[in-house]
Amino acid sequence: MNEPTPVYPLVVAVDGPAGSGKSSVSKEVARRLGYGFLDTGAAYRALAWHAEACGVDTDDAASVISCVSSFEYRIGTDPAGYAVQVGDVDVTTAIRDPDITAVVSRVARVPEVRTHLIELFRSIIADERRPGIVVEGRDITTVVAPDAPVRILLTASEAVRIARRSAELVDTAPEHTGEQLRRRDEADAKVVDFMTAAEGVTTVDSTELDFEQTVDAVIGVIRAAQHEVVR
Numbered sequence: 001m002n003e004p005t006p007v008y009p010l011v012v013a014v015d016g017p018a019g020s021g022k023s024s025v026s027k028e029v030a031r032r033l034g035y036g037f038l039d040t041g042a043a044y045r046a047l048a049w050h051a052e053a054c055g056v057d058t059d060d061a062a063s064v065i066s067c068v069s070s071f072e073y074r075i076g077t078d079p080a081g082y083a084v085q086v087g088d089v090d091v092t093t094a095i096r097d098p099d100i101t102a103v104v105s106r107v108a109r110v111p112e113v114r115t116h117l118i119e120l121f122r123s124i125i126a127d128e129r130r131p132g133i134v135v136e137g138r139d140i141t142t143v144v145a146p147d148a149p150v151r152i153l154l155t156a157s158e159a160v161r162i163a164r165r166s167a168e169l170v171d172t173a174p175e176h177t178g179e180q181l182r183r184r185d186e187a188d189a190k191v192v193d194f195m196t197a198a199e200g201v202t203t204v205d206s207t208e209l210d211f212e213q214t215v216d217a218v219i220g221v222i223r224a225a226q227h228e229v230v231r
């Protein structure tokens with residue numbers, strides 16, 4: 001009997017709120033499976049960085065849209081280390097600056113921005129030459145790759161997410177980190193729903209899981225989905 005022809009890359013779509021572990025867990029899952037990894041939030045952050053560098057008012061949608069045509073964005077998909085570039089500038093570190101975190105939602109809510117970036121993500125996914133790619137963000141399971149064979153909502157309680165983010169941002173008061181995270185989730189949730197799983201999306205709640213257990217849980221969902229396809 002003929003084996004079915006596999007369609008590459010296998011897309012693993014992961015959504016969730018800030019601090020749920022999307023980026024770190026997805027990266028480790030990709031590394032273990034030999035898959036590519038795409039952090040879509042990096043593109044929204046890089047566009048926010050670009051808008052600031054161009055001196056435009058990120059509160060004004062028309063000004064943000066005016067920057068999109070000059071946004072030359074590049075990102076790798078190697079989970080072992082990827083650089084984020086805007087034009088010739090390496091912005092890998094700069095886009096994590098709290099000043100960028102504070103304005104990124106304003107850029108991400110502009111529909112023209114989303115249309116442009118969604119197209120970009122789809123072309124990066126199509127160009128992936130590894131057997132699979134883990135793509136993480138807010139609207140991957142619902143908009144960017146709604147037909148992905150594996151779709152996961154990675155969540156954790158707000159308190160746990162704030163504690164994890166605060167542990168990373170040791171120079172910032174935990175109350176401030178908490179307030180920022182809450183405000184950003186609230187703004188982002190007005191644009192796309194990443195707090196409830198869409199139909200066919202598997203929820204992995206990492207509130208009570210450590211990092212290793214969360215990685216194993218996500219790999220378990222991928223294995224189960226592959227088993228379904230082969231059956």
Ligand SMILES: Nc1ncnc2c1ncn2[C@@H]1O[C@H](COP(=O)(O)OP(=O)(O)O)[C@@H](O)[C@H]1O
Nearest residue numbers: 018019020021022023024164206209210211214
């Ligand atoms: N299950 C977990 N248990 C403990 N820490 C975790 C877990 N998942 C992620 N982390 C840590 O929490 C922090 C936030 O994770 P991150 O991947 O940046 O989240 P997101 O991309 O969803 O904002 C990181 O320091 C990460 O190592």
Ligand SMILES: Nc1ccn([C@@H]2O[C@H](COP(=O)(O)OP(=O)(O)O)[C@@H](O)[C@H]2O)c(=O)n1
Nearest residue numbers: 018019040041042044104105108137138139
């Ligand atoms: N698919 C996505 C990914 C990120 N974003 C936006 O980009 C911002 C930064 O995303 P991120 O994934 O780096 O944020 P964290 O969850 O890592 O803190 C989010 O706050 C959203 O405003 C989005 O709108 N859609």
